Amino acid sequence: MTDRRIDTLTDLPGDTAQAVLDLIATAAAADGQPAVSEQGRLHVRTGRREGVRHLLLRSGDDLAGYGQIEDTDPVEAPAAEFVVHPDHRLHGHGRALGEALLAASGHRMRAWAHGGHPAARHLSVQLGLKLFRELRQLRMPLAPGGAGLPEPVLPPGVTVRTFRPGQDDADWLAVNAAAFAHHPEQGSLTQRDLDDRKAEPWFDPAGFFLAFRGPRLVGFHWTKVHDDLGLGEVYVVGVAPGEQGSGLGRALTAIGLRHLAADRALPGALLYVDADNAAALAVYERLGFTTYELDLMYRTES
Template sequence: MTSDDIARSVPSRSVETYSVLSPEQTEAVLELLAEAARVDGQQAVSEQGRLQLRHGVSAGDGGGREGVSHLLLTAGGQLVGYAQLEDTDPVEAPAAELVVHPSHRGHGHGRALGAALLAASGKRLRVWAHGGHSAARHLAQVLGLTLFRELRQMRMPLTGLELPEPALPEGVTIRTFVPGQDDAAWLAVNAAAFAHHPEQGSLTQRDLDDRMAEPWFDPAGFFLAERGGELVGFHWTKVHAEERHGEVYVVGVRPGAQGGGLGKALTTVGLRHLAAQGMPTAMLYVDADNKAAVSVYERLGFTTYETDLMYRTET
Protein backbone atom coordinates (compact mmCIF):
# COMPACT_ATOMS: atom_id res chain seq x y z
CA MET A 1 0.00 0.00 0.00
CA THR A 2 1.62 3.24 -1.15
CA SER A 3 -0.38 6.43 -1.00
CA ASP A 4 -0.78 10.09 -0.36
CA ASP A 5 -1.86 11.48 2.97
CA ILE A 6 -3.66 14.69 2.03
CA ALA A 7 -7.25 14.37 0.82
CA ARG A 8 -8.37 16.99 -1.68
CA SER A 9 -11.32 17.19 -4.01
CA VAL A 10 -10.63 15.94 -7.53
CA PRO A 11 -13.89 16.34 -9.50
CA SER A 12 -12.71 14.34 -12.53
CA ARG A 13 -11.59 11.37 -10.44
CA SER A 14 -13.30 8.01 -10.93
CA VAL A 15 -12.67 4.42 -9.82
CA GLU A 16 -13.75 1.57 -12.08
CA THR A 17 -13.65 -2.11 -11.12
CA TYR A 18 -12.81 -4.91 -13.57
CA SER A 19 -12.61 -8.67 -13.29
CA VAL A 20 -10.59 -8.76 -16.53
CA LEU A 21 -8.26 -6.11 -17.93
CA SER A 22 -7.47 -5.49 -21.56
CA PRO A 23 -3.85 -5.81 -22.69
CA GLU A 24 -3.70 -2.01 -22.95
CA GLN A 25 -5.02 -1.55 -19.40
CA THR A 26 -2.57 -4.14 -18.10
CA GLU A 27 0.35 -2.43 -19.79
CA ALA A 28 -0.69 0.92 -18.31
CA VAL A 29 -0.90 -0.57 -14.82
CA LEU A 30 2.50 -2.26 -15.19
CA GLU A 31 4.03 1.06 -16.24
CA LEU A 32 2.48 2.72 -13.17
CA LEU A 33 3.87 -0.04 -10.92
CA ALA A 34 7.32 0.27 -12.49
CA GLU A 35 7.46 4.03 -11.95
CA ALA A 36 6.26 3.68 -8.35
CA ALA A 37 8.89 0.99 -7.71
CA ARG A 38 11.59 3.21 -9.21
CA VAL A 39 10.68 6.10 -6.90
CA ASP A 40 9.87 4.07 -3.77
CA GLY A 41 12.68 1.55 -4.08
CA GLN A 42 10.34 -1.43 -3.80
CA GLN A 43 7.25 -2.94 -5.38
CA ALA A 44 3.86 -1.80 -4.12
CA VAL A 45 2.19 -4.97 -5.41
CA SER A 46 3.46 -8.43 -4.48
CA GLU A 47 4.76 -11.02 -6.91
CA GLN A 48 1.46 -12.92 -6.67
CA GLY A 49 -0.46 -9.74 -7.41
CA ARG A 50 1.72 -8.95 -10.42
CA LEU A 51 1.30 -12.49 -11.73
CA GLN A 52 -2.48 -12.18 -11.37
CA LEU A 53 -2.29 -8.89 -13.22
CA ARG A 54 -0.15 -10.12 -16.12
CA HIS A 55 -1.92 -13.45 -16.49
CA GLY A 56 -5.41 -12.03 -15.95
CA VAL A 57 -5.81 -10.11 -19.20
CA SER A 58 -8.74 -10.72 -21.51
CA ALA A 59 -8.18 -13.61 -23.91
CA GLY A 60 -10.09 -16.12 -25.93
CA ASP A 61 -10.82 -18.15 -22.80
CA GLY A 62 -12.21 -15.09 -21.01
CA GLY A 63 -9.05 -14.48 -18.99
CA GLY A 64 -9.20 -13.23 -15.45
CA ARG A 65 -8.69 -14.95 -12.13
CA GLU A 66 -11.66 -16.05 -10.07
CA GLY A 67 -12.06 -13.88 -6.99
CA VAL A 68 -9.60 -11.23 -8.21
CA SER A 69 -10.73 -7.67 -9.03
CA HIS A 70 -8.75 -4.78 -10.46
CA LEU A 71 -9.61 -1.19 -9.47
CA LEU A 72 -8.38 1.53 -11.81
CA LEU A 73 -8.44 5.13 -10.62
CA THR A 74 -8.33 7.80 -13.29
CA ALA A 75 -8.13 11.57 -12.96
CA GLY A 76 -8.50 13.81 -15.97
CA GLY A 77 -8.65 10.69 -18.14
CA GLN A 78 -5.23 9.49 -16.92
CA LEU A 79 -4.52 6.33 -14.93
CA VAL A 80 -3.08 7.52 -11.61
CA GLY A 81 -3.92 4.71 -9.19
CA TYR A 82 -4.37 0.94 -9.06
CA ALA A 83 -5.66 -1.53 -6.51
CA GLN A 84 -6.10 -5.28 -6.58
CA LEU A 85 -8.62 -7.09 -4.41
CA GLU A 86 -8.44 -10.86 -3.92
CA ASP A 87 -11.40 -12.62 -2.33
CA THR A 88 -10.44 -16.29 -2.49
CA ASP A 89 -9.89 -17.23 1.16
CA PRO A 90 -12.98 -18.98 2.59
CA VAL A 91 -12.20 -17.71 6.09
CA GLU A 92 -10.09 -14.55 5.95
CA ALA A 93 -11.29 -11.15 4.76
CA PRO A 94 -10.47 -10.13 1.18
CA ALA A 95 -6.86 -8.96 0.75
CA ALA A 96 -5.81 -5.85 -1.18
CA GLU A 97 -2.78 -3.93 -2.41
CA LEU A 98 -2.86 -0.42 -3.82
CA VAL A 99 -0.58 2.21 -5.31
CA VAL A 100 -0.80 5.82 -6.50
CA HIS A 101 1.49 7.15 -9.22
CA PRO A 102 4.32 9.14 -7.59
CA SER A 103 3.50 12.23 -9.64
CA HIS A 104 -0.11 12.26 -8.46
CA ARG A 105 0.23 11.78 -4.72
CA GLY A 106 -1.11 14.29 -2.26
CA HIS A 107 -4.54 14.60 -3.90
CA GLY A 108 -6.57 12.02 -1.95
CA HIS A 109 -6.29 9.29 -4.58
CA GLY A 110 -5.08 6.72 -2.06
CA ARG A 111 -7.99 7.46 0.22
CA ALA A 112 -10.39 7.18 -2.74
CA LEU A 113 -8.96 3.76 -3.66
CA GLY A 114 -9.11 2.67 -0.02
CA ALA A 115 -12.75 3.74 0.25
CA ALA A 116 -13.56 1.84 -2.96
CA LEU A 117 -11.87 -1.28 -1.55
CA LEU A 118 -13.84 -1.01 1.68
CA ALA A 119 -17.06 -0.71 -0.29
CA ALA A 120 -16.20 -3.63 -2.59
CA SER A 121 -15.31 -5.87 0.36
CA GLY A 122 -18.29 -4.96 2.50
CA LYS A 123 -15.95 -3.24 4.96
CA ARG A 124 -14.21 -6.55 5.66
CA LEU A 125 -10.72 -5.97 4.34
CA ARG A 126 -7.00 -6.72 4.73
CA VAL A 127 -4.47 -4.40 3.07
CA TRP A 128 -0.73 -4.82 2.57
CA ALA A 129 1.64 -1.89 3.14
CA HIS A 130 4.91 -3.03 1.57
CA GLY A 131 7.79 -1.37 3.39
CA GLY A 132 5.48 0.07 6.03
CA HIS A 133 6.05 3.68 4.91
CA SER A 134 4.61 6.52 6.99
CA ALA A 135 2.12 7.56 4.27
CA ALA A 136 0.72 4.03 4.17
CA ARG A 137 0.47 3.87 7.95
CA HIS A 138 -1.41 7.17 7.94
CA LEU A 139 -3.79 5.99 5.23
CA ALA A 140 -4.50 2.82 7.21
CA GLN A 141 -5.38 4.98 10.21
CA VAL A 142 -7.64 7.24 8.10
CA LEU A 143 -9.44 4.16 6.74
CA GLY A 144 -9.91 2.75 10.24
CA LEU A 145 -7.61 -0.24 9.74
CA THR A 146 -5.46 -1.82 12.45
CA LEU A 147 -2.10 -3.57 12.18
CA PHE A 148 -2.19 -7.35 12.56
CA ARG A 149 0.63 -8.93 10.52
CA GLU A 150 4.33 -8.21 10.03
CA LEU A 151 6.31 -9.85 7.24
CA ARG A 152 10.08 -9.42 7.39
CA GLN A 153 12.48 -9.40 4.49
CA MET A 154 15.81 -10.74 5.73
CA ARG A 155 19.15 -10.70 3.92
CA MET A 156 22.65 -12.10 4.33
CA PRO A 157 25.90 -11.80 2.34
CA LEU A 158 26.99 -14.81 0.28
CA THR A 159 30.32 -13.48 -0.97
CA GLY A 160 33.18 -15.37 0.67
CA LEU A 161 30.75 -17.42 2.76
CA GLU A 162 31.87 -20.95 3.61
CA LEU A 163 28.72 -23.06 3.77
CA PRO A 164 29.14 -26.61 5.09
CA GLU A 165 27.94 -29.71 3.31
CA PRO A 166 24.26 -30.16 4.26
CA ALA A 167 23.61 -32.84 6.89
CA LEU A 168 20.68 -34.75 5.42
CA PRO A 169 18.53 -37.01 7.62
CA GLU A 170 19.05 -40.73 7.09
CA GLY A 171 17.51 -42.06 3.89
CA VAL A 172 16.91 -38.63 2.36
CA THR A 173 18.23 -37.77 -1.11
CA ILE A 174 18.12 -34.51 -3.04
CA ARG A 175 17.29 -33.98 -6.70
CA THR A 176 15.90 -31.13 -8.79
CA PHE A 177 12.31 -30.49 -9.85
CA VAL A 178 11.08 -31.85 -13.20
CA PRO A 179 8.26 -29.69 -14.64
CA GLY A 180 5.23 -31.74 -15.62
CA GLN A 181 6.43 -34.75 -13.63
CA ASP A 182 6.62 -33.36 -10.09
CA ASP A 183 3.82 -30.76 -10.21
CA ALA A 184 1.11 -32.69 -8.36
CA ALA A 185 3.42 -34.13 -5.70
CA TRP A 186 4.95 -30.73 -5.02
CA LEU A 187 1.57 -29.00 -4.78
CA ALA A 188 0.41 -31.63 -2.27
CA VAL A 189 3.48 -31.27 -0.04
CA ASN A 190 3.38 -27.48 -0.31
CA ALA A 191 -0.28 -27.45 0.76
CA ALA A 192 0.46 -29.75 3.71
CA ALA A 193 3.57 -27.85 4.82
CA PHE A 194 1.79 -24.48 4.64
CA ALA A 195 -1.72 -25.54 5.65
CA HIS A 196 -2.04 -22.54 7.96
CA HIS A 197 -0.29 -20.02 5.72
CA PRO A 198 -2.77 -17.59 4.09
CA GLU A 199 -0.98 -17.35 0.73
CA GLN A 200 1.58 -20.08 0.21
CA GLY A 201 -0.60 -23.00 1.24
CA SER A 202 -3.32 -22.18 -1.29
CA LEU A 203 -1.20 -22.34 -4.46
CA THR A 204 -2.84 -24.16 -7.36
CA GLN A 205 -1.60 -25.72 -10.60
CA ARG A 206 -2.35 -22.44 -12.33
CA ASP A 207 -0.23 -20.56 -9.79
CA LEU A 208 2.61 -23.01 -10.36
CA ASP A 209 2.23 -22.72 -14.14
CA ASP A 210 2.35 -18.92 -13.90
CA ARG A 211 5.62 -19.08 -11.99
CA MET A 212 7.16 -21.65 -14.32
CA ALA A 213 6.34 -19.32 -17.22
CA GLU A 214 8.33 -16.48 -15.66
CA PRO A 215 11.80 -15.65 -17.07
CA TRP A 216 13.43 -16.27 -13.69
CA PHE A 217 12.20 -19.86 -13.35
CA ASP A 218 15.02 -22.41 -13.34
CA PRO A 219 14.34 -26.01 -12.28
CA ALA A 220 18.07 -26.38 -11.53
CA GLY A 221 17.45 -24.19 -8.48
CA PHE A 222 14.31 -26.04 -7.34
CA PHE A 223 15.43 -28.81 -4.96
CA LEU A 224 13.31 -31.77 -3.85
CA ALA A 225 14.04 -34.01 -0.87
CA GLU A 226 12.85 -37.61 -1.14
CA ARG A 227 12.79 -40.56 1.19
CA GLY A 228 11.89 -43.94 -0.27
CA GLY A 229 10.77 -42.28 -3.51
CA GLU A 230 8.33 -40.02 -1.64
CA LEU A 231 8.61 -36.23 -1.59
CA VAL A 232 9.17 -34.99 1.97
CA GLY A 233 10.50 -31.44 1.49
CA PHE A 234 11.77 -28.85 -0.94
CA HIS A 235 13.70 -25.62 -1.38
CA TRP A 236 12.75 -23.45 -4.32
CA THR A 237 15.31 -20.71 -5.00
CA LYS A 238 14.94 -17.65 -7.19
CA VAL A 239 17.59 -15.48 -8.83
CA HIS A 240 16.84 -11.76 -9.15
CA ALA A 241 19.24 -11.10 -12.01
CA GLU A 242 18.78 -7.34 -12.23
CA GLU A 243 19.10 -6.76 -8.47
CA ARG A 244 21.93 -9.30 -8.21
CA HIS A 245 20.61 -11.29 -5.27
CA GLY A 246 19.28 -14.79 -4.75
CA GLU A 247 16.11 -15.60 -2.87
CA VAL A 248 15.21 -18.42 -0.54
CA TYR A 249 11.88 -18.41 -2.36
CA VAL A 250 10.19 -21.08 -0.26
CA VAL A 251 11.37 -23.94 1.94
CA GLY A 252 8.82 -26.54 2.99
CA VAL A 253 8.91 -29.82 4.90
CA ARG A 254 5.99 -32.24 4.97
CA PRO A 255 4.36 -32.72 8.38
CA GLY A 256 5.80 -35.89 9.88
CA ALA A 257 9.22 -35.18 8.39
CA GLN A 258 9.76 -32.02 10.42
CA GLY A 259 12.06 -31.69 13.39
CA GLY A 260 14.91 -33.81 12.00
CA GLY A 261 17.02 -31.03 10.51
CA LEU A 262 15.68 -31.40 6.97
CA GLY A 263 14.59 -27.76 6.75
CA LYS A 264 18.05 -26.50 7.70
CA ALA A 265 19.72 -28.96 5.30
CA LEU A 266 17.47 -27.86 2.43
CA THR A 267 18.14 -24.20 3.22
CA THR A 268 21.89 -24.89 3.05
CA VAL A 269 21.50 -26.72 -0.28
CA GLY A 270 19.76 -23.70 -1.77
CA LEU A 271 22.19 -21.15 -0.34
CA ARG A 272 25.15 -23.10 -1.72
CA HIS A 273 23.45 -23.11 -5.13
CA LEU A 274 22.83 -19.35 -5.04
CA ALA A 275 26.44 -18.70 -3.98
CA ALA A 276 27.66 -20.91 -6.85
CA GLN A 277 25.54 -18.76 -9.21
CA GLY A 278 27.63 -15.78 -8.14
CA MET A 279 24.88 -14.07 -6.16
CA PRO A 280 26.49 -11.72 -3.58
CA THR A 281 23.39 -11.58 -1.37
CA ALA A 282 20.61 -13.93 -0.27
CA MET A 283 17.18 -12.76 0.83
CA LEU A 284 13.94 -14.29 2.09
CA TYR A 285 10.56 -13.41 3.59
CA VAL A 286 9.34 -14.70 6.95
CA ASP A 287 6.48 -13.79 9.27
CA ALA A 288 7.79 -11.97 12.33
CA ASP A 289 5.67 -14.11 14.67
CA ASN A 290 7.27 -17.32 13.30
CA LYS A 291 9.90 -17.16 16.04
CA ALA A 292 11.37 -20.59 15.28
CA ALA A 293 12.02 -19.76 11.61
CA VAL A 294 13.34 -16.28 12.41
CA SER A 295 15.75 -17.84 14.91
CA VAL A 296 16.99 -20.41 12.38
CA TYR A 297 17.61 -17.73 9.76
CA GLU A 298 19.34 -15.43 12.24
CA ARG A 299 21.71 -18.25 13.22
CA LEU A 300 22.53 -18.72 9.54
CA GLY A 301 23.48 -15.03 9.34
CA PHE A 302 20.31 -13.35 8.07
CA THR A 303 19.28 -9.94 9.45
CA THR A 304 16.09 -7.93 8.91
CA TYR A 305 16.34 -5.66 5.86
CA GLU A 306 12.80 -4.22 5.68
CA THR A 307 9.29 -5.00 6.85
CA ASP A 308 5.91 -5.33 5.12
CA LEU A 309 2.82 -4.65 7.21
CA MET A 310 -0.74 -5.85 6.80
CA TYR A 311 -3.68 -3.92 8.19
CA ARG A 312 -7.28 -5.02 8.52
CA THR A 313 -10.71 -3.84 9.52
CA GLU A 314 -11.77 -4.67 13.06
CA THR A 315 -13.50 -8.04 13.24
Protein backbone atom coordinates (compact mmCIF):
# COMPACT_ATOMS: atom_id res chain seq x y z
CA MET A 1 0.00 0.00 0.00
CA THR A 2 1.42 3.36 -0.97
CA ASP A 3 0.36 5.17 2.23
CA ARG A 4 2.08 2.67 4.53
CA ARG A 5 5.16 3.74 6.45
CA ILE A 6 7.07 2.23 9.36
CA ASP A 7 8.96 4.37 11.86
CA THR A 8 11.47 2.94 14.34
CA LEU A 9 11.84 4.60 17.76
CA THR A 10 13.86 3.86 20.88
CA ASP A 11 11.41 5.75 23.10
CA LEU A 12 7.71 6.48 22.86
CA PRO A 13 6.20 9.86 23.81
CA GLY A 14 3.35 9.55 26.28
CA ASP A 15 0.54 10.05 23.77
CA THR A 16 2.14 7.61 21.33
CA ALA A 17 2.66 5.03 24.07
CA GLN A 18 -1.03 5.29 24.98
CA ALA A 19 -2.03 4.90 21.34
CA VAL A 20 0.07 1.73 21.15
CA LEU A 21 -1.49 0.34 24.34
CA ASP A 22 -4.96 1.13 22.98
CA LEU A 23 -4.11 -0.71 19.75
CA ILE A 24 -2.88 -3.75 21.72
CA ALA A 25 -6.05 -3.73 23.85
CA THR A 26 -8.35 -3.43 20.82
CA ALA A 27 -6.60 -6.33 19.10
CA ALA A 28 -6.74 -8.39 22.31
CA ALA A 29 -10.49 -7.90 22.53
CA ALA A 30 -10.81 -9.26 18.99
CA ASP A 31 -8.27 -12.09 19.34
CA GLY A 32 -8.90 -13.31 22.88
CA GLN A 33 -5.45 -12.44 24.28
CA PRO A 34 -2.84 -9.69 23.87
CA ALA A 35 -0.40 -10.13 21.00
CA VAL A 36 2.24 -8.29 23.06
CA SER A 37 3.34 -9.83 26.35
CA GLU A 38 3.28 -8.24 29.79
CA GLN A 39 7.01 -7.53 29.46
CA GLY A 40 6.45 -5.89 26.07
CA ARG A 41 3.61 -3.75 27.39
CA LEU A 42 5.81 -2.64 30.28
CA HIS A 43 8.43 -1.55 27.75
CA VAL A 44 5.77 0.59 26.08
CA ARG A 45 4.62 2.18 29.34
CA THR A 46 7.92 2.76 31.14
CA GLY A 47 10.06 4.58 28.58
CA ARG A 48 13.43 4.01 26.96
CA ARG A 49 15.05 0.63 27.59
CA GLU A 50 18.48 -0.39 26.39
CA GLY A 51 18.17 -2.84 23.50
CA VAL A 52 14.44 -2.26 22.91
CA ARG A 53 13.09 -0.72 19.70
CA HIS A 54 9.50 0.12 18.76
CA LEU A 55 8.19 -0.07 15.19
CA LEU A 56 5.09 1.98 14.40
CA LEU A 57 3.23 1.14 11.20
CA ARG A 58 0.98 3.91 9.99
CA SER A 59 -1.57 3.75 7.20
CA GLY A 60 -2.39 7.31 6.30
CA ASP A 61 -3.02 9.03 9.64
CA ASP A 62 -3.91 5.79 11.48
CA LEU A 63 -1.65 3.76 13.73
CA ALA A 64 -2.33 0.44 12.01
CA GLY A 65 0.30 -1.78 13.56
CA TYR A 66 2.98 -2.06 16.21
CA GLY A 67 6.10 -4.15 16.57
CA GLN A 68 8.72 -4.44 19.27
CA ILE A 69 12.15 -6.02 19.19
CA GLU A 70 14.24 -6.65 22.30
CA ASP A 71 17.93 -7.38 21.88
CA THR A 72 19.15 -7.76 25.45
CA ASP A 73 20.18 -11.40 25.64
CA PRO A 74 23.89 -11.92 24.88
CA VAL A 75 23.28 -15.45 23.60
CA GLU A 76 19.78 -15.66 22.16
CA ALA A 77 18.56 -13.97 18.99
CA PRO A 78 16.50 -10.77 19.45
CA ALA A 79 12.89 -11.42 20.48
CA ALA A 80 10.01 -9.77 18.62
CA GLU A 81 6.27 -9.30 19.02
CA PHE A 82 3.92 -7.47 16.68
CA VAL A 83 0.26 -6.81 16.08
CA VAL A 84 -2.00 -5.21 13.47
CA HIS A 85 -5.16 -3.31 14.39
CA PRO A 86 -8.25 -5.42 13.51
CA ASP A 87 -9.57 -2.67 11.20
CA HIS A 88 -6.35 -2.74 9.16
CA ARG A 89 -5.85 -6.47 8.63
CA LEU A 90 -5.71 -8.26 5.28
CA HIS A 91 -3.70 -5.43 3.70
CA GLY A 92 -0.21 -6.92 4.07
CA HIS A 93 0.64 -4.88 7.17
CA GLY A 94 1.54 -7.95 9.24
CA ARG A 95 4.03 -9.16 6.68
CA ALA A 96 5.46 -5.65 6.30
CA LEU A 97 5.97 -5.38 10.06
CA GLY A 98 7.48 -8.86 10.22
CA GLU A 99 9.92 -8.08 7.42
CA ALA A 100 10.88 -4.79 9.10
CA LEU A 101 11.53 -6.60 12.38
CA LEU A 102 13.59 -9.22 10.59
CA ALA A 103 15.70 -6.49 9.01
CA ALA A 104 16.10 -4.74 12.38
CA SER A 105 17.29 -8.01 13.93
CA GLY A 106 19.86 -8.65 11.24
CA HIS A 107 17.70 -11.60 10.10
CA ARG A 108 18.36 -13.37 13.39
CA MET A 109 15.07 -13.25 15.27
CA ARG A 110 12.69 -15.06 17.60
CA ALA A 111 9.00 -14.09 17.33
CA TRP A 112 6.06 -14.88 19.61
CA ALA A 113 2.61 -15.85 18.31
CA HIS A 114 0.44 -15.60 21.42
CA GLY A 115 -2.51 -17.95 21.17
CA GLY A 116 -1.05 -19.76 18.17
CA HIS A 117 -3.70 -18.48 15.75
CA PRO A 118 -3.67 -19.95 12.22
CA ALA A 119 -2.99 -16.50 10.71
CA ALA A 120 0.15 -16.19 12.83
CA ARG A 121 1.29 -19.67 11.79
CA HIS A 122 0.77 -18.76 8.14
CA LEU A 123 2.66 -15.50 8.52
CA SER A 124 5.59 -17.29 10.15
CA VAL A 125 5.89 -19.48 7.04
CA GLN A 126 5.81 -16.39 4.80
CA LEU A 127 8.64 -14.88 6.85
CA GLY A 128 10.72 -18.06 6.75
CA LEU A 129 10.48 -18.73 10.49
CA LYS A 130 10.38 -22.18 12.11
CA LEU A 131 8.54 -23.24 15.26
CA PHE A 132 10.92 -24.01 18.11
CA ARG A 133 9.16 -23.27 21.43
CA GLU A 134 5.70 -23.97 22.80
CA LEU A 135 4.47 -22.25 25.96
CA ARG A 136 1.27 -23.64 27.46
CA GLN A 137 -1.27 -21.72 29.49
CA LEU A 138 -2.83 -24.10 32.02
CA ARG A 139 -5.94 -23.41 34.09
CA MET A 140 -7.74 -25.09 36.98
CA PRO A 141 -10.84 -24.33 39.07
CA LEU A 142 -10.41 -23.37 42.72
CA ALA A 143 -12.98 -24.49 45.27
CA PRO A 144 -14.18 -22.03 47.94
CA GLY A 145 -11.70 -21.74 50.76
CA GLY A 146 -9.17 -23.85 48.89
CA ALA A 147 -11.01 -27.11 49.53
CA GLY A 148 -9.31 -30.04 47.85
CA LEU A 149 -5.90 -28.37 47.55
CA PRO A 150 -3.00 -30.28 49.10
CA GLU A 151 -1.62 -29.22 52.46
CA PRO A 152 1.74 -27.49 52.00
CA VAL A 153 4.53 -29.56 53.55
CA LEU A 154 7.71 -27.54 53.86
CA PRO A 155 11.14 -29.21 54.08
CA PRO A 156 12.51 -29.30 57.63
CA GLY A 157 14.08 -26.00 58.68
CA VAL A 158 12.28 -23.89 56.05
CA THR A 159 9.96 -21.03 56.96
CA VAL A 160 7.78 -18.80 54.78
CA ARG A 161 6.83 -15.13 54.94
CA THR A 162 5.67 -12.54 52.42
CA PHE A 163 7.83 -10.20 50.35
CA ARG A 164 9.01 -6.88 51.77
CA PRO A 165 9.48 -4.37 48.94
CA GLY A 166 12.86 -2.71 49.03
CA GLN A 167 14.20 -5.04 51.70
CA ASP A 168 14.01 -8.32 49.78
CA ASP A 169 14.67 -7.07 46.25
CA ALA A 170 18.36 -7.97 45.91
CA ASP A 171 17.99 -11.41 47.49
CA TRP A 172 15.00 -12.21 45.31
CA LEU A 173 16.76 -11.12 42.13
CA ALA A 174 19.74 -13.35 42.98
CA VAL A 175 17.64 -16.44 43.68
CA ASN A 176 15.46 -15.79 40.63
CA ALA A 177 18.56 -15.58 38.41
CA ALA A 178 19.96 -18.81 39.86
CA ALA A 179 16.67 -20.71 39.67
CA PHE A 180 16.03 -19.62 36.06
CA ALA A 181 19.58 -19.52 34.70
CA HIS A 182 18.30 -21.66 31.80
CA HIS A 183 15.36 -19.35 31.03
CA PRO A 184 16.00 -16.48 28.57
CA GLU A 185 13.27 -14.16 29.90
CA GLN A 186 12.70 -14.89 33.59
CA GLY A 187 16.33 -15.45 34.54
CA SER A 188 17.48 -12.09 33.18
CA LEU A 189 15.17 -9.83 35.22
CA THR A 190 16.83 -6.72 36.63
CA GLN A 191 16.03 -4.30 39.44
CA ARG A 192 14.28 -2.07 36.92
CA ASP A 193 12.16 -5.02 35.74
CA LEU A 194 11.20 -5.73 39.35
CA ASP A 195 10.47 -2.06 40.02
CA ASP A 196 8.25 -1.90 36.93
CA ARG A 197 6.20 -4.82 38.22
CA LYS A 198 5.99 -3.40 41.73
CA ALA A 199 4.52 -0.24 40.21
CA GLU A 200 1.74 -2.15 38.43
CA PRO A 201 -1.79 -1.96 39.90
CA TRP A 202 -1.92 -5.74 40.32
CA PHE A 203 1.20 -5.95 42.52
CA ASP A 204 0.40 -7.21 46.03
CA PRO A 205 3.21 -8.26 48.39
CA ALA A 206 0.66 -10.22 50.42
CA GLY A 207 0.58 -12.70 47.53
CA PHE A 208 4.37 -12.91 47.11
CA PHE A 209 5.69 -15.73 49.30
CA LEU A 210 9.36 -16.21 50.22
CA ALA A 211 10.88 -19.36 51.70
CA PHE A 212 13.92 -19.13 53.98
CA ARG A 213 16.34 -21.62 55.45
CA GLY A 214 17.55 -19.59 58.38
CA PRO A 215 18.40 -16.13 56.97
CA ARG A 216 18.94 -17.45 53.43
CA LEU A 217 16.25 -17.07 50.75
CA VAL A 218 15.81 -20.46 49.06
CA GLY A 219 12.56 -20.20 47.11
CA PHE A 220 9.49 -18.15 46.29
CA HIS A 221 6.00 -18.18 44.84
CA TRP A 222 4.80 -14.89 43.36
CA THR A 223 1.07 -14.87 42.64
CA LYS A 224 -0.88 -12.39 40.55
CA VAL A 225 -4.57 -11.52 40.27
CA HIS A 226 -6.17 -10.81 36.88
CA ASP A 227 -9.16 -8.67 37.78
CA ASP A 228 -10.31 -8.63 34.16
CA LEU A 229 -10.44 -12.44 34.07
CA GLY A 230 -11.48 -13.05 37.66
CA LEU A 231 -8.57 -15.47 37.98
CA GLY A 232 -5.39 -15.79 39.98
CA GLU A 233 -2.05 -16.72 38.47
CA VAL A 234 0.85 -18.83 39.59
CA TYR A 235 3.01 -15.99 38.27
CA VAL A 236 6.37 -17.59 39.02
CA VAL A 237 7.63 -20.31 41.36
CA GLY A 238 11.38 -20.52 41.85
CA VAL A 239 13.63 -22.72 44.00
CA ALA A 240 17.33 -22.17 44.61
CA PRO A 241 19.46 -24.88 42.94
CA GLY A 242 20.56 -26.38 46.27
CA GLU A 243 16.94 -26.90 47.35
CA GLN A 244 15.55 -28.35 44.14
CA GLY A 245 14.09 -31.82 44.55
CA SER A 246 13.24 -31.22 48.22
CA GLY A 247 9.50 -30.68 47.68
CA LEU A 248 9.81 -26.95 48.34
CA GLY A 249 8.37 -26.04 44.95
CA ARG A 250 5.27 -28.16 45.55
CA ALA A 251 4.79 -26.66 49.01
CA LEU A 252 5.15 -23.09 47.73
CA THR A 253 2.73 -23.79 44.88
CA ALA A 254 0.15 -25.06 47.38
CA ILE A 255 0.66 -22.01 49.62
CA GLY A 256 0.07 -19.64 46.71
CA LEU A 257 -2.99 -21.50 45.43
CA ARG A 258 -4.51 -21.51 48.90
CA HIS A 259 -3.96 -17.76 49.09
CA LEU A 260 -5.72 -17.23 45.75
CA ALA A 261 -8.63 -19.51 46.69
CA ALA A 262 -9.12 -18.61 50.36
CA ASP A 263 -7.72 -15.11 50.89
CA ARG A 264 -8.69 -13.71 47.48
CA ALA A 265 -11.77 -15.94 46.95
CA LEU A 266 -10.96 -16.53 43.30
CA PRO A 267 -12.72 -19.32 41.36
CA GLY A 268 -9.74 -20.38 39.26
CA ALA A 269 -6.03 -20.10 38.57
CA LEU A 270 -3.79 -20.05 35.53
CA LEU A 271 -0.09 -20.44 34.87
CA TYR A 272 2.38 -20.70 31.99
CA VAL A 273 4.84 -23.55 31.48
CA ASP A 274 7.06 -24.66 28.61
CA ALA A 275 5.66 -27.73 26.88
CA ASP A 276 9.01 -29.53 27.09
CA ASN A 277 9.18 -29.13 30.90
CA ALA A 278 7.74 -32.57 31.57
CA ALA A 279 8.46 -32.53 35.31
CA ALA A 280 6.63 -29.23 35.91
CA LEU A 281 3.73 -30.28 33.67
CA ALA A 282 3.32 -33.48 35.66
CA VAL A 283 3.23 -31.56 38.97
CA TYR A 284 0.66 -29.08 37.72
CA GLU A 285 -1.51 -31.71 36.05
CA ARG A 286 -1.63 -33.70 39.31
CA LEU A 287 -2.93 -30.56 41.00
CA GLY A 288 -5.75 -30.37 38.45
CA PHE A 289 -4.41 -27.96 35.81
CA THR A 290 -5.23 -28.63 32.17
CA THR A 291 -4.06 -26.92 28.96
CA TYR A 292 -6.15 -23.90 28.02
CA GLU A 293 -4.20 -22.34 25.13
CA LEU A 294 -0.77 -22.21 23.51
CA ASP A 295 1.77 -19.48 22.84
CA LEU A 296 4.21 -20.37 20.05
CA MET A 297 7.64 -18.96 19.37
CA TYR A 298 9.21 -19.06 15.93
CA ARG A 299 12.74 -18.22 14.88
CA THR A 300 14.96 -17.81 11.89
CA GLU A 301 16.87 -20.91 10.88
CA SER A 302 20.44 -20.85 12.13
